[in-house]
Amino acid sequence: MNRARHRLALAAQPVQSDAEAGATPWIGPDGQVMRRLELHVTWHCPERCVFCSEDHRMQAFNPFAATWGRLARVIRTHAGRGVQAVHFTGGEPTIHPRFIDLLRLCRQLGLRTSVGTIGTMLARPAFAEQAVPLLDEALFSLHGPDAAAHDALAGREGSFETVTRAITLAKQIAPGFRAAVNTVVTRRNLEQLPDTVALAASLGVGLIIVSNTTPEGAAADRYAELAVPLDDLARVLPTVPGRAGSAIIRFFGVPMCVLGEHRMLSNDLHWDPRVTAEWARHPGRVVFDDFYNWRPDRKRTHVPACGSCEMSALCTGVYAEFAERFPTDRLRPI
Numbered sequence: 001m002n003r004a005r006h007r008l009a010l011a012a013q014p015v016q017s018d019a020e021a022g023a024t025p026w027i028g029p030d031g032q033v034m035r036r037l038e039l040h041v042t043w044h045c046p047e048r049c050v051f052c053s054e055d056h057r058m059q060a061f062n063p064f065a066a067t068w069g070r071l072a073r074v075i076r077t078h079a080g081r082g083v084q085a086v087h088f089t090g091g092e093p094t095i096h097p098r099f100i101d102l103l104r105l106c107r108q109l110g111l112r113t114s115v116g117t118i119g120t121m122l123a124r125p126a127f128a129e130q131a132v133p134l135l136d137e138a139l140f141s142l143h144g145p146d147a148a149a150h151d152a153l154a155g156r157e158g159s160f161e162t163v164t165r166a167i168t169l170a171k172q173i174a175p176g177f178r179a180a181v182n183t184v185v186t187r188r189n190l191e192q193l194p195d196t197v198a199l200a201a202s203l204g205v206g207l208i209i210v211s212n213t214t215p216e217g218a219a220a221d222r223y224a225e226l227a228v229p230l231d232d233l234a235r236v237l238p239t240v241p242g243r244a245g246s247a248i249i250r251f252f253g254v255p256m257c258v259l260g261e262h263r264m265l266s267n268d269l270h271w272d273p274r275v276t277a278e279w280a281r282h283p284g285r286v287v288f289d290d291f292y293n294w295r296p297d298r299k300r301t302h303v304p305a306c307g308s309c310e311m312s313a314l315c316t317g318v319y320a321e322f323a324e325r326f327p328t329d330r331l332r333p334i
């Protein structure tokens with residue numbers, strides 16, 4: 001399902017969303033209550049990752065700041081609707097000037113907190129000492145096993161140093177801190193992926209998400225040069241769990257049938273519904289809006305072979321853009 005937009009009204013710019021208006025709580029197609037809010041708080045980032053899925057939205061919305069008042073209203077409204085966890089994202093969310101206050105507000109409301117970050121502010125001790133005790137989890141972006149590999153993909157020299165320092169600092173401040181890593185797999189870093197996973201495990205992270213390149217933003221612009229052929233995914237990905245130590249591995253955006261015996265590590269089986277709150281552009285207007293996702297099938301499709309697959313009700317298939325541009329004969333029914 002693509003992002004479904006639910007908006008009460010459009011008025012003068014900027015416009016409040018249904019989230020801010022305190023509208024009727026949204027109930028999912030199977031009667032479930034939405035528990036997770038993904039809240040975009042910035043549209044800026046010090047890095048320029050070659051695969052950044054947010055690249056186009058950052059270009060479109062970086063003139064529009066999300067104020068404390070707006071973000072606090074969104075958090076309070078969703079808490080009132082039954083949301084129990086807030087994941088802060090961006091851009092780079094830790095550079096929002098009220099980031100610590102946003103975490104404190106979540107604590108006051110009894111909400112769990114997490115952040116998706118490349119470590120920008122969490123690499124600074126004074127900031128990390130304030131933020132880490134207010135965070136339940138952080139998902140750090142790590143895209144290679146060394147500075148040369150990571151920095152080339154992140155587009156900034158020093159990025160590897162920043163993110164590895166941030167992970168280390170978080171574990172020093174709170175040894176039991178739930179640090180996780182997201183690593184995006186492209187043609188450029190596929191062969192180093194097992195070493196990247198081993199590095200993440202050595203830094204003490206408990207969860208490693210291996211994300212296939214999503215054809216969105218900058219990655220859509222470069223999809224032909226970044227998208228990994230299915231044969232190569234099938235060759236390398238099943239070797240990854242053996243390098244993860246005690247960390248849990250999840251594969252995001254990868255068809256289950258290319259994971260071999262590790263297909264139960266597909267994130268399709270471990271995904272929570274989420275409402276994403278962020279800016280959206282409409283003719284003459286910018287709206288801070290809600291996008292509800294009840295299944296992890298955004299931008300995915302099944303191919304004819306999936307029709308006889310026992311897993312097709314659980315596996316969300318392959319990216320539709322991939323199926324249009326590359327061979328999919330490696331997809332084999334289970």
Ligand code: SF4
Pocket residue numbers: 255256257258302303305306309310311312313315316317318331332333334
């Ligand atoms: S054949 Fe299709 S449904 Fe089955 S695991 Fe592969 S991609 Fe998923």
